[in-house]
Amino acid sequence: MPTVAITDTEINPTYFGEGGGGWNVFAETELSPVPSLPAPEVTTDPALWIGPLSATPHGTLDSGGGIQPCDCGFEWGLTAAYGETTPTQKKETGESFSQAITGLLPNTTYHFRAFATGFGTSYGADRIFVTAINSAILATVTTDPATGRGAIAATVNGTLNQDGGEACVCGFEWGLSTEYGTVTPIESKTTGETFSQVIGGLVPGTTYHFRAFAT
Structure with missing residues (x-):
């Protein structure tokens, strides 16, 4: 038996057809599209505290997009292909983040870029830093x-002006x-950094x- 369509102005067409055991009713439905959430936006900031064997890249999460907090970190390596990834940190819109990278080669150019993962993963621009020459700084x-x-106590304070490329004691x-002791x-x-x-x-x-000292 042919299928007959009955159309209502407020509902989708409903179809009637005869199946093997009698009449079947088929109703068309429309699925609403899943809304697309925005991806995060992240900026690669300049690296700081660059020594012969270490450096600290910095980044800023400009927007967390549709999901917050985001997992933020850095890719880095000897070329723009990177190859290494830092541990990630949980950050929200407007927050900055950084990660110390150690075990580098002196007087060498490194590439790095920030990334943020929320509803998808976004990347900042590529930047470079050049490690210092490994001299006796x-x-x-x-x-x-x-x-x-x-009367019986005091707080002494100091500032490390230059660490010579590595963290100091x-x-x-x-x-x-003045012989101290x-x-x-x-x-x-x-x-x-200051210390006390x-x-x-x-x-x-x-x-x-x-007197303060640093080694």
């Missing part, structure tokens, strides 16, 4: 004024004279000397 450090001075020598616990720092230590057990009304 000495670390430089500044002894900053002490703070939080009390930083601390303080202190004592009753006592060393504080140490901290690992890189160029531009609380010295306790002091004698009230007594002058003490101190």
